[in-house]
Every structure is written in structure tokens, then in C-alpha cells.
Amino acid sequence: MKKKNGLGKAIVWGAAAAAAGVAAKKAYDNSKKKQEEKVDNVSDQVMENRSYEGKNAYFVGGGLGSMAGAAYLIRDCKFPAEQITIYEGMHILGGSNDGIGTPEGGFVCRGGRMLNEETYENFWELFGSIPSLNNPDRSVTEEILNFDHAHPTHAKARLVDKDGNILDVRSMGFTQEERMALLKLMNTPEDKLDDMTIEQWFADMPHFFTTNFWYMWQTTFAFQKWSSLFEFRRYMRRMILEFSRIETLEGVTRTPLNQYDSVIKPLETYLRDKGVNFIENCTVTDIDFADGDGITAKTLHLDDNGEEKTVEIQAGDICIMTNACMTDSATLGDLHTPAPEPELKPISGELWSKVTMKKPGLGNPEPFFGDVHETNWESFTVTSRGNKLLKMIEDLTGNVPGSGALMTFKDSNWLMSIVIAAQPHFINQPMDETIFWGYGLYTDHVGDYVKKPMKDCTGEEMLTELLHHLHMEDHIDEIMADVVNVIPCMMPYVDAQFQPRKMTDRPNVVPEGSTNFAMISQFVEIPDDMVFTEEYSVRAARIAVYTLMDVDKTICPVTPYVKDPKVLLKAVQTAYR
Template sequence: MSTNNSEKHAYFVGGGLASLAGAVYLLEDGGFKGENIHIIEALPILGGSNDGAGSKEKGFICRGGRMLNEETYENFWDLSSRIPSLEVPNISVKDEILAFDHANPTNAQARLIDKDGNRLPVTDMQFDTKDRMKMVKLFFTDEDELDNVTIRDWFDDHFFTTNFWYMWQTTFAWQEWSSIFEFQRYMKRMLLEFSRINTLEGVTRTPYNQYESVILPIKKYLDKYNVDFSLRKTVTDLHFKDNDNITVSEVECVNAEGNTEIIAVNEDDLVFFTNGCITDNSNNGDYKTPARYLPGNPPSFALWRKIADKKPGRLGNPDPFFTKPDETKWYSFTPTFKGNKMLKLIEEYSGNKPGSGALMTFKDSSWRMSIVVAAQPHFKAQGDDTTILWGYGLYPDAIGDFVKKPMIDCTGEELLTELIHHLHFEQHEADIKESVINVIPCMMPYIDALFQPRAKADRPAVVPEGSTNLALISQFVEIPEDMVFTEEYSVRAARWAVYTLLGLDKKVAPVTEYWKRPDVLAKAIHTSYRS
């Protein structure tokens, strides 16, 4: 650990997982003082897209869920191994999560459900010869040849009718127009999961929602070192020194009272910018009110666009990601119930107790709707008499199969009605609705932005060429071989940024190349022919 950094300051723009991870690495590996680390967040709460909130009285809300993976989240497990559990004395967050997961293994028995309510057999991926050939070709294609190519461009119609597509699409939230570059990264990085995509046995779950299981323990850890958290403060610009390098000289902010503040940045200080947030402009509704679709002027995009224009070609290009919200939006919902009537019915129907089933996808749903029933309680404040589940739809503009209106226009009650009918629980509908505390819909205009087709150069380097004190840490930076939309990507970017800017003789945990292992490849080939 260097002692030369004890007087330096670090400024994090954004209060998500990447910033919190970066702060931990500055403390533990960089020799920074906690009071010299400043995390600036526009919202009144930390965590970015790792969220979870609510109460027993008003209902709970998760905008989304981030699945973990024991084998492939190398840097996430390094980070969480450094953070003490808030629940169990003398163990780390990593040990707490893995102990919970091993005690509650995932083995989905109702991964796909048809329009008649039948649980479908899904060991067969349903590939034809052309599908397999296209997959093999993609596996060996140089990713530099895949700029602006979509999944639909690459595969034929049949591919989009296979069990594999329905499961892979809904597990990771792909669209047909998503980037084939990202799809290829996922196929390689998650090849270990290919043979068990029908059961999702590779999914690692946290004991509670990610805010309480991941973000809060890190926040408490950073509090011990007096890390400075500035909430309700929006960074509106980064000013650079007037030269060919990228050297931040000032951070411009607007505080909660609407006043502009200028933070002077010394040459030895560091700035870390979360360039792009997938939950920008999200909006919640309730049981009687749809969430609103508010795509205009996402703040993280506006700031990224502003600084990218100052250093053309070196800070990436946000336009492919943040200018087509109709392609990047989806709608989620979190029902909260008094008692467990709905969850018991789902358990009897699916064969999975809460927490063991992962995703259930209604493959014929016009909304391409899926639900997850987590282990209960999913929130510490739930108590024994309250239960929740979570669901989402990938096609929010489509008309419902039972509620004849677009998902995007539906109230929480209407979303629950559609779900009840897909499960064919109509005879229990009155009892289920009688037990409802709330159903909170959430519209997220940019949740799939990171999968948009784009050129490889549109994502900036973690530490851009010529940067002396600025690093970019987000799902929109370029990290060779790794896959976006994961906790691992955020932590890896932050760790890489800290070690690089400080010139530390430390290694970021590399991507494990499971796709090169003969046993994993053999399993994948077998799976593609499995019936």
C-alpha cells in the first residue's frame, strides 16, 4: 500500500456499485484517507441500479434484479470478501451470500409456460442445423467484425422460436435488435451456464434484495472510514485543463437548493465518472396508477455527451445507447401481499418453493412476461406475514392477452390481472386481490441501453488515452472479454480504474476463459443436440 496518496482526493460522479467498489479499493489498496474520498450522487440514496425499497404499509419495489454467478464474478467476489456481513458476525458478505445460495439452490421446474398454462419440457434447445451452424460461426467470428450488427441480422426466423431463445432472452433481457457483439460476449463468458439454462442452476442469489445484501454493507464499511457522501447533488460538467491530455480541473455541481458549486480538482486528485446509468428516468406507479414513460433528457447521458464533445474520439459516443428509448425500455412490477396465498399457489403450480425457481416465463405472452419468486423475506422489513414477487415484460408496447391495453399503460392491478390469467388462477382471483397491499409498476426507458447495437469504439476505455486523472466506470466502458449488465462489470471497471490511475503493481482478477476448456465445450455441444 502506498503512503504517498494519503493527501490526494478522489471524486466519484454517481453513487452506484462501481463508485462504492472504487472507494473500497482506494482505501484498501491505494492508501487513501476515507475523508478524502467524495461520492457525489443526484438521488437521495446510494446504490444506482442495485435497489430495493418500500414498506409493509405501502408495498415494496425492486426495479430489477441482478443475478450473480459463483464461478464467473471474479472481482465481485474479491470485493465482497473484503466487506463484513451486517447479519452474521465474523464473516464476509461473500461468505454470507454463498452460504445462503448453497442452502437455497436454484433448480427451476417451470422455466417456460405456454398459453394453456402448461409447464413445458425445456431440456431440448430446439436448434436446427442452421441455428447450430450460425452459433458456431458466431463463436469464432472476430468481434471487430460485429460493429452495429444485431441478433436479428445474424440469425434466421427459426432461431427466435426455440426454447433456447425464450430462455436466454428472458434470463438476460435481450431483444432481437440487441447487439450481436454483446450476444457473442455472453455466449463465451456464460458458456458454463449454457448446459443448465433450463434450470438456472448457475444463478447465485443474495439473502435479501441487492440494496440490503450488497449496497448497505459496503456503505456501512465506508462509513467507518468517514468517506464523504454528497447526496441530492447533481454533477453537471467536468472542466478539463486546456491541453491535449485529459485532466479534470473542476467538477461542476448543482446542489439540492439549485445552487451551482465548483469543486477544484488538483492535478494529483482523481475523478471517476459513471458514464451512463441504465435506470435514468425510471418512474413508479401503484395499484391504481401506471408508471409514467419519461424518456426526455437522461442526466447521465447529458453529462457524458457534454464531456465527450470536449475530447472527440477519446471519451466514447453515448448516442447509440441513449437516443432510442423505445428500443431500450421495459416495464417491471413488484406485487406485495398480506399472507402467502399467491406464493403458495405458485409453489404448488411450479414445483418450486420461493427462492428455488428463478425465472418463470410465459413464452406466448404478448408482453413476453416473466416472474421471479425470491426466498422470503426479500426485504428485512417484510416480516412473516408479508410476501412479494417480481415480474417484467420485454414488450411493453404490446396489447395484453387478457388486459386489452399496452403494458406501458397498465396499473399495478391490471398487471396482476394479466399474471393471474397467464397462471390460470382465475378461480382464486378475488382472494388474491383481497390480499394485495400494492403492486408497484416501474417504467425504465434505458434499462436495455447497454445492449444496443453500436461500434466497438462507442464505448470508451476505462482510462482513456491521454488521461492523467479521469477514469470511466460503468456498464458503458470497454472491458475486453467481459459482459455488461452484471455486478462483475461494474466492480472490474472500478478496480481497473483505481489500479491504473495510481500505477499500482496489482492485478485485476482476469476473466476466466471457460469457453476454452474442453469439458465446458463438450457439454455445450452436447446441449445443442440434447432432446
């Protein structure tokens, strides 16, 4: 009887919350959309008549955000591409969207960035105007969505126990108290949640962290118990569609290849063809601002291949800075070598620290980069000759490569998970090689079978640990004989954007008082949206460019699925399964 009362309350709440959103959604689909199209057309005409003679745009960092910003300048501002410069400290572009390697040395993805068809509004809009490398008559958006629709995700083995059994995870496993705590959290204003962690919210409910829901949600998005309650709440609201299908991850949209080959390369090609200047192996070490109360960037200090240089920012120029990067200071190992302990401090975070000392309102990097123990996890990429291991995993899970999703070994001391993408996963991957990726959240913990902390393990030891969890220990020698390489990757700050924080710790994309300066990354504040996503980088870039350039065009809003009655009803039903 108690359960029914709780369900009744939840349904009443869902219906009440949904009622407010129905009219708004209907209005958006009808009159507002037409009005936005009219405004956009007028804005295009205004931009065509603007003069940019002698004006330049400078981007600090060569990740997705900066590249998206350059594309918006060209496409929507009619800004001359040859007057845009992107500085990148590494020899390769793409930031955290990476994928590199050779058939002889093996391949590596530091991580896998999920896409989502329903909630990546600005991402799909932007890449709808970027030509595919394989078929220039088709956009990157079309290419990705066509591939994904032909290879739909439906994971059949989301959680595996220590005995190798695939668990039935249709039920989230909540108690009534836990359901009500989640409901209360989703309706608690963010200004009440400063510095709080997920663990604090569920302090009296330790059972919550043993539920099927927590294991799946935690490993899908890389949350920890000590992660920010802000971000957990935003994910619950923004990804409420995914909540109802978390046991299969049907909402995951897969790219044809890794994100570097499928997303970054076509965008880079588009920008280079237009004439954008890319300066690689060049780190922006400091930024000077004009005196006074406002925020006006005036000088960039560069370390250009070891040579110190300065760039003066003139009137009419703009400067857009990546204020931090989650894959900063990452290190790589190999089959016989652990990933080294990172020696560098976060380069982008250091620059952010410097500028915050010069002007107020630029945020506070300390909460994000203050505890490597809490912000690190480690991935590993396995390259093998032939498909023996992938075929064995397919037989176990019932998923052909590319049709499954994250498979988590819930009893693993490292909390290890793997993902097997459709093959090939790299543009230069031979047909007789196969690749998959995995990661562990608890790198300080000693393995269940390899009695070492994950962070101290070689690639061979990580694969050995995995094969024991798969209960394939009788096949270790034959599987190892086919291995080309297993590359561990230690990322000390990969979870930094999830650290507990105050609302003021993340700066606005365009800080108050700025005349020519903006910040873009997973460490800026965008109301209602969630970090650790491609959409966040693209949305931040669009906000920065449109604001600094005074563009009167529509930025795709966050779709209010949390107010959709059908979505809410499914979420309630899922919570009570």
C-alpha cells in the same frame, strides 16, 4: 447422418479450441498465481509508504462502481477515506442495485441482478473483504455463498405456454443450421461485428427466435432481436457454463435479501465507517478539462440541492465518473396508477454527452440513448398479505420460493416473466407479507387478457394479466383482497447497454491520454467481459483505481471457460439435446 457429421465437426472444433486453453489454465493455477501473490505483497509495501497529503478522489455517481472504487482506494491504495467524496443525484445510494419500501405502502425492486459464483471474479474478491452487517466476523461473499448453497436454484418451470402447461425445455430446439451459425459467431472476431444485431446474424433462420433456447436466453438476460451482436457473442462465450444449464438456471447465485440490502448496505456501511464523504441529492452537471491534448479533469460543476457550486480538482487528485446508468429516468406507479411517461432525459447520459464534446476518446452515447422504444422494459413488484398466491404458484411449479428462477410465459404478448425469491426479501418485510417481482419485455403490446399496452397498465391490471396466464382467474378476487400494492416501474433505458454499436462507441475505462480521469459503468469497454452485471461495475472500478493510482496488483482476469474442454463438451452436448 447429417446431424452426426455436424456433431462431429462441433466436437472436433471444441477439442481444438480447448487444447489451447488447457495449458494456460494449468499454468495460471500453479506458477502464475504464486507470482501474482508476490507482486501484490510488494505493492502493499509500496502503498504503505505513499503520501496522500492534500490529495482527493472524486466519484461522480453513487452506484456500485463508485462505491467499489472507493473501497479499492482504501483497501489497496491505503488512500485516506476522508479524502474520498462520492456525489449522488438521488437521495439514496446503490444506482441500479435497489430495493425499497414499507409494509404499508408495498415494496419495489426495479429489477433483479443475477450473481454467478464462477464468473464474478472481482465481485467475490472485493466483497470477501467487506464485513456482513449481520455477522461482522463473516464477509459479504461468505454470507451470500452460504445462503445460496443452502438454497440452491433448480427451476422446474422455465417456460409456460398459453394453456398453462409447463414445457419440457431440455432440448434447445436448434436446427443444424442454427447450431453452425452459433458456432461461427463464437469464433468470429469482434472487429467484424460493428453495428450488427442478433437478428441480422440469423436473418435467414427465423426459426431461431422460436427455439426454447432463445426464449430462455432472451428473458434471462433481457436481450432483444435488435440487440447488439457484440454483446450476444460475449454472453455466449462468458456464460458458456450457463448455456449447459439454462433450462434450470442452476448457476444463478441468490443473495439472502434484495441486492440493496445484501450488497449495497454493507458496502455503504463499510465506507461510511471508514470516513468516506457521501454528498446526496447532488448532481454533477458538467466537467471541465485542462487545455491541451491530454485528458485532465479540472472542475466539477454541481447542482447541490438546487444550489450551483464548483469543485476545483487539484494536481494529484483523481476523478472517476459514472458515464451512464441503465435505470436513469425510471418512474413508478402503484396499484391504481400506471408508471408515468418519463419526462427527463438520462441525466448521466447527458453528462457523458457534454464531456464527449470536450475531449476525443470518451465514446459516443448516441447509439445507446437514441431509441427509447428499443431500450425500455417494465417491471412490477407485488406485495401481499399472507402467502396464498405464492403457495398456489409453488403448487403449480413444484418450486418453493427461492428454489426456482425466471418463469416465462412464452406466448404472452408482453413476454412476461416472474421470479419468486426466498422470503423475506426485504430487511423490513413483515413475516405476514410476501413479495415477488416480474417484468415484460414488450411494453407497447396489448395484453392477452387486459386489452391495453403494458406501459399504460396499473399495478392491478398487470397482476390481473399475470393471474390469467397462471390460469388462476377463478381466484382473482380472493388474491386481490390480500394485495397491499403492485408497483409498476417503467425503465426507458434499462436495455441501453445492449444497443447495436461500434467498438469505439464505448470509451476505455481510462481513456488514452488521461492523467486523472476515468469512466466506470455498463457503458465502458472491458475486453471479453459482459455488461448488465455486477461484475462489470466492480471490474471497471478496479481497473480505474489501479490504473490512475499506478497500483501493481492483480485484477482477477476473465476466467476462460470458453477454452475449458469439459465445459465445451457439455455445451456441444446441450446444443444437440
